[in-house]
Amino acid sequence: MRQATAIIPGFRFAGISAGIKKSSANDLALIFSETPAVTAGVFTTNKIKAAPVKLALKHIASQKGQAIIVNSGNANACTGNRGIKDAKDTIDSLAKELGISPALVYASSTGVIGRPLPIEKIKKAIPELVGSLSPSSLQQVASAIMTTDTFAKLSSRKIRIGGKTGTIAGIAKGAGMICPNMATMLCFIMTDIAIKPQALGSALKDAVQRSFNRIRIDNDMSTNDTAMVMANGLLKNAPITKNSPLYRKFANALDEVTHELSKMIVQDGEGATKLVEIVVKGAGTEGDAEKVARAVADSMLVKTAIYGMDPNWGRIIAATGYSGAKVDENKLDIYLDKIKLVSRGTGTGKEAIARKLLANKDITITINLRSGTKSAKVLTCDLTEKYIEINAHYTT
Amino acid sequence: MRQATAIIPGFRFAGISAGIKKSSANDLALIFSETPAVTAGVFTTNKIKAAPVKLALKHIASQKGQAIIVNSGNANACTGNRGIKDAKDTIDSLAKELGISPALVYASSTGVIGRPLPIEKIKKAIPELVGSLSPSSLQQVASAIMTTDTFAKLSSRKIRIGGKTGTIAGIAKGAGMICPNMATMLCFIMTDIAIKPQALGSALKDAVQRSFNRIRIDNDMSTNDTAMVMANGLLKNAPITKNSPLYRKFANALDEVTHELSKMIVQDGEGATKLVEIVVKGAGTEGDAEKVARAVADSMLVKTAIYGMDPNWGRIIAATGYSGAKVDENKLDIYLDKIKLVSRGTGTGKEAIARKLLANKDITITINLRSGTKSAKVLTCDLTEKYIEINAHYTT
Numbered sequence: 001m002r003q004a005t006a007i008i009p010g011f012r013f014a015g016i017s018a019g020i021k022k023s024s025a026n027d028l029a030l031i032f033s034e035t036p037a038v039t040a041g042v043f044t045t046n047k048i049k050a051a052p053v054k055l056a057l058k059h060i061a062s063q064k065g066q067a068i069i070v071n072s073g074n075a076n077a078c079t080g081n082r083g084i085k086d087a088k089d090t091i092d093s094l095a096k097e098l099g100i101s102p103a104l105v106y107a108s109s110t111g112v113i114g115r116p117l118p119i120e121k122i123k124k125a126i127p128e129l130v131g132s133l134s135p136s137s138l139q140q141v142a143s144a145i146m147t148t149d150t151f152a153k154l155s156s157r158k159i160r161i162g163g164k165t166g167t168i169a170g171i172a173k174g175a176g177m178i179c180p181n182m183a184t185m186l187c188f189i190m191t192d193i194a195i196k197p198q199a200l201g202s203a204l205k206d207a208v209q210r211s212f213n214r215i216r217i218d219n220d221m222s223t224n225d226t227a228m229v230m231a232n233g234l235l236k237n238a239p240i241t242k243n244s245p246l247y248r249k250f251a252n253a254l255d256e257v258t259h260e261l262s263k264m265i266v267q268d269g270e271g272a273t274k275l276v277e278i279v280v281k282g283a284g285t286e287g288d289a290e291k292v293a294r295a296v297a298d299s300m301l302v303k304t305a306i307y308g309m310d311p312n313w314g315r316i317i318a319a320t321g322y323s324g325a326k327v328d329e330n331k332l333d334i335y336l337d338k339i340k341l342v343s344r345g346t347g348t349g350k351e352a353i354a355r356k357l358l359a360n361k362d363i364t365i366t367i368n369l370r371s372g373t374k375s376a377k378v379l380t381c382d383l384t385e386k387y388i389e390i391n392a393h394y395t396t
Numbered sequence: 397m398r399q400a401t402a403i404i405p406g407f408r409f410a411g412i413s414a415g416i417k418k419s420s421a422n423d424l425a426l427i428f429s430e431t432p433a434v435t436a437g438v439f440t441t442n443k444i445k446a447a448p449v450k451l452a453l454k455h456i457a458s459q460k461g462q463a464i465i466v467n468s469g470n471a472n473a474c475t476g477n478r479g480i481k482d483a484k485d486t487i488d489s490l491a492k493e494l495g496i497s498p499a500l501v502y503a504s505s506t507g508v509i510g511r512p513l514p515i516e517k518i519k520k521a522i523p524e525l526v527g528s529l530s531p532s533s534l535q536q537v538a539s540a541i542m543t544t545d546t547f548a549k550l551s552s553r554k555i556r557i558g559g560k561t562g563t564i565a566g567i568a569k570g571a572g573m574i575c576p577n578m579a580t581m582l583c584f585i586m587t588d589i590a591i592k593p594q595a596l597g598s599a600l601k602d603a604v605q606r607s608f609n610r611i612r613i614d615n616d617m618s619t620n621d622t623a624m625v626m627a628n629g630l631l632k633n634a635p636i637t638k639n640s641p642l643y644r645k646f647a648n649a650l651d652e653v654t655h656e657l658s659k660m661i662v663q664d665g666e667g668a669t670k671l672v673e674i675v676v677k678g679a680g681t682e683g684d685a686e687k688v689a690r691a692v693a694d695s696m697l698v699k700t701a702i703y704g705m706d707p708n709w710g711r712i713i714a715a716t717g718y719s720g721a722k723v724d725e726n727k728l729d730i731y732l733d734k735i736k737l738v739s740r741g742t743g744t745g746k747e748a749i750a751r752k753l754l755a756n757k758d759i760t761i762t763i764n765l766r767s768g769t770k771s772a773k774v775l776t777c778d779l780t781e782k783y784i785e786i787n788a789h790y791t792t
Contacts, residue, residue: 048717048725048741078713078725080742113710114743223714300696301787308788314509317474318619321444329444329474345444346476347510384788385781391697392704392780 006138006156006169009192010034010234014132015140018125020073020111020118026144028122030094030129031068031188036104037230038194039065040201042208044225051076051083052107053224055091059106063197065230066104068188069094069129070145072173075184076109076117077223086117093123097130108226110147110173110184138190142171145186148390149173149268155260157253159193161246166193166235168250170257174265185212187227187261193250194233195240202242203251204229211258215266215379229254266379271386274306274358279366281375288325289376292367295323296378303383306363311354313341320367331370337363402534402552402565405588406430406630410528411536414521416469416507416514422540424518426490426525427464427584432500433626434590435461436597438604440621447472447479448503449620451487455502459593461626462500464584465490465525466541468569471580472505472513473619482513489519493526504622506543506569506580538567541582544786545569545664551656553649555589557642562589562631564646566653570661581608583623583657589646590629591636598638599647600625607654611662611775625650662775667782670702671758674774678765684721685772688763691719692774699779702759707750709737716763727766733759 011033018028041060043053059065069090076083087107095102109117132140142152156169170189195203208227233239240246267275278297283289296302299319305312313334320327334342336354341347357363407429414424437456439449455461465486472479483503491498505513528536538548552565566585591599604623629635636642663671674693679685692698695715701708709730716723730738732750737743753759 046714046717047721047723048713075710078710078738078742080740112708113714114738223710223717300783304784304787307784310788312508314471314474314619317444318442318509321442321619325443327443330476342474342510344476345474346478347474383784385784387696388700388703388779388781388784391700392706 006154006167007135008167008169008190010232011190012133012135013137013141014129014134015137015144016125016129016132018071018121020071020121026140027071027073028125028129029070029141029144030133031141031190031230032098032133033066033190033230033232035232035234036064036066037232038197038200039063039228039230040197040204041226041228042204044223046223046225048078048223050109050224051079051087052109053226054084055087056106056108056226059103062103063201064104065106066100067094067098068106068108068228070108070141070186071117071122072145072147073111074109074115074117075111075113075224077113079114079116082116086119089119090122093126097126106228108186108224110145110186110224113223138169138171145171145173147173147184148270151268153261153264153268155257157256159249159253161193161235161237164235164237166237167191168193168253168257170261172261172265174268184222184224185265186224187212187258189229189254189257191229191231192234193231193240194235194237195231195250199240199242199247200229200231203247203254206251207254207258210255211262214377215262263379266381269381270390271384272381273361273384274382275362276306276380276382277364278378278380279364279375280369281366282369282371283374283376284326284372286374286376289374291323291325292320292327292369293376293378295319296365296367297380300383303380306358307382307384309355309358311336311341311351311358313347316365316367317342326371327369328371333368333370335366402550402563403531404563404565404586406628407586408529408531409533409537410525410530411533411540412521412525412528414467415517416467422536423467423469424521424525425466425537425540426529427537427586427626428494428529429462429586429626429628431628431630432460432462433628434593434596435459435624435626436593436600437622437624438600440618442619442621444474444619446505446620447475447483448505449622450480451483452502452504452622455499458499459597460500461502462496463490463494464502464504464624466504466537466582467518468506468541468543470505470507470511470513471509471620473509475510475512478512482515485515486518489522493522502624504582504620506541506582506620509619534565534567541567541569543569543580544666547664549657549660549664551653553652555645555649557589557631557633560631560633562633563587564589564649564653566657568657568661570664580618580620581661582620583608583654585625585650585653587625587627588630589627589636590631590633591627591646595636595638595643596625596627599643599650602647603650603654606651607658610773611658659775662777665777666786667780668777669757669780670778672702672776672778673760674776675760675762675771676765677762677771678767679770679772680722680768682770682772685770687719687721688716688723688765689772689774691715692761692763693776696779699776702754703778703780705751705754707732707737707747707754709743712761712763713738722767723765724767729764729766731762
């Protein structure tokens with residue numbers, strides 16, 4: 001559910017305009033936990049990392065956090081020593097204003113790469129930011145971190161833990177085509193459920209693997225990608241461990257939140273009109289299944305055909321063939337939703353029915369290699385003129 | 397040079413309309429050598445191969461050929477046993493009409509995948525095709541093999557071999573974005589220079605590696621990609637061997653022809669307005685240099701920024717970072733033509749000058765990793781709304 005009013009006990013939120021974006025849109029956000037929270041994070045694997053990511057990688061070693069300050073409009077990446085200093089200044093200023101240790105503060109940035117962070121604007125805005133904190137302002141955070149996103153992305157779940165009801169709520173931003181060129185993906189999740197650091201880290205890593213990593217190729221991360229979760233334990237349940245029976249319940253709820261957010265990110269892909277799930281079955285290895293799913297999902301020819309409502313399965317089969325996976329043309333079946341377009345490598349002539357299905361907003365392409373038992377799924381979207389329009393003029 | 401009137405002694409050409417394309421454009425072409433020619437070919441590495449490619453792979457074992465029949469409008473790929481039968485029928489009908497052995501005939505197809513070849517139309521057109529053969533009709537062949545190409549691609553060179561002047565002339569078709577999703581690339585080269593099969597094969601393989609393989613990623617070949625060369629030896633020079641001093645001269649001229657054709661293919665990339673060369677220097681290994689060049693060349697964000705004349709080096713550096721190559725952010729320099737945009741990982745503030753340079757049609761992006769001595773080059777083009785328009789409605 002896109003829930004605009006999630007309340008997570010002990011967390012407060014704020015989103016304001018600090019004048020970083022040229023527009024007057026909100027561009028500075030704060031997530032604050034009243035008590036230090038168990039904190040886990042997954043960060044970009046890009047060799048070039050933004051300054052705030054470099055600092056977060058140090059802070060996260062403590063497995064603790066209490067505040068996350070996020071700006072949009074500037075990525076603070078490729079900004080050299082000044083970038084590091086600016087990120088530290090942001091953290092120190094916020095920590096001072098909140099009266100907490102800078103070690104418990106994380107900064108996160110998204111926007112244009114290579115321009116100095118307007119640090120004076122940020123420092124000047126921090127008192128107002130802290131003054132605006134409210135338990136019901138998660139929506140404002142989700143909005144303030146947007147770049148070319150067209151809607152704020154929120155998801156939450158409630159689960160019963162030892163007779164009490166705990167909340168897991170998350171927000172995210174995406175945009176960009178996701179595949180193959182990821183604009184910055186940011187995701188922040190909050191919960192009042194008590195959980196041990198190791199269990200929280202493990203649940204986050206798995207959830208990211210099954211959600212955000214399904215909507216892009218590993219190597220295609222931006223310099224700023226971040227997924228973080230803070231668990232403040234205010235539910236006062238016995239802290240969940242990896243071996244506790246409740247771990248699976250917690251992990252499943254976290255999975256649902258990250259899955260829903262990742263789906264929203266694809267739905268909001270720049271210029272996208274359709275959400276496309278690529279399902280590969282019958283592969284000899286999981287690696288082969290993933291190769292095929294990613295090659296098809298990344299194919300600009302497949303993406304444009306779907307936009308044009310053109311059941312051009314030739315482009316799907318060509319991408320399957322060049323994916324690098326072991327493929328036997330004479331065994332291959334391809335489905336568009338339930339319609340079998342290709343049987344054992346040749347067309348079934350059902351293009352007319354398929355064309356009608358392509359009018360839908362949600363489309364599933366299934367490729368059965370019939371060469372084994374392994375499978376993989378990737379989410380992608382169509383490619384439209386609007387994507388070009390948005391990205392041809394982004395920094396100007 | 398785009399030479400429309402290349403004459404290669406002993407070769408005749410024809411291009412006519414057989415009614416395969418919906419438009420009345422020419423769609424059937426013939427290359428014929430009056431005598432059997434030494435023949436070499438490089439074919440798609442896609443696991444899914446078109447029927448004519450499967451047959452060509454058998455015929456090429458003889459290292460001989462005398463005729464190549466090419467149709468556009470239908471790829472004869474993923475057409476099962478019928479596709480093989482249709483390709484054989486095409487070859488047999490043509491061989492009969494020409495009065496030569498079917499083993500010396502090659503078929504080649506380009507167009508939509510998965511539709512049966514209109515074999516009756518082709519067979520019916522063969523007498524007219526053969527009747528139209530003329531030494532001066534190479535241009536007609538180049539036109540008849542076009543799909544979404546906007547201009548016919550020809551290139552030729554003359555070289556002195558043992559006191560005589562030999563000719564190497566080639567035609568090609570491309571279109572598609574080339575990277576990362578290749579539409580079918582076909583290239584046919586003819587020469588009257590006598591050369592041994594092994595030397596011809598080696599020269600072709602190297603030429604393709606340095607030209608057509610520079611404009612795409614290996615795995616991204618279509619089901620039909622083909623580059624063939626026929627040498628009929630009518631110049632009567634002592635046949636060139638790999639060890640002969642003239643081998644380098646021949647290979648260089650062949651390189652020039654394939655390089656020129658590959659450049660035309662990129663210039664004619666669907667909707668492209670700019671030709672972009674990505675040069676990577678200072679890499680620790682050649683593999684790393686190639687990874688960076690390809691990641692930058694394939695980046696839709698880089699391609700759209702160039703289209704929008706936006707010197708957004710952040711997208712270049714991000715692609716460099718996710719390329720998988722070993723990269724040290726603090727050493728990295730990036731140039732747009734001669735303008736240094738990034739020095740040791742941070743911006744130089746020269747965006748205004750760079751923006752002016754982006755008005756040019758030919759652009760070079762140089763990335764110096766400053767971590768070694770290896771380099772790589774890749775040619776690509778910008779990404780425009782026109783590409784989407786062309787590809788969203790291709791089969792309809």
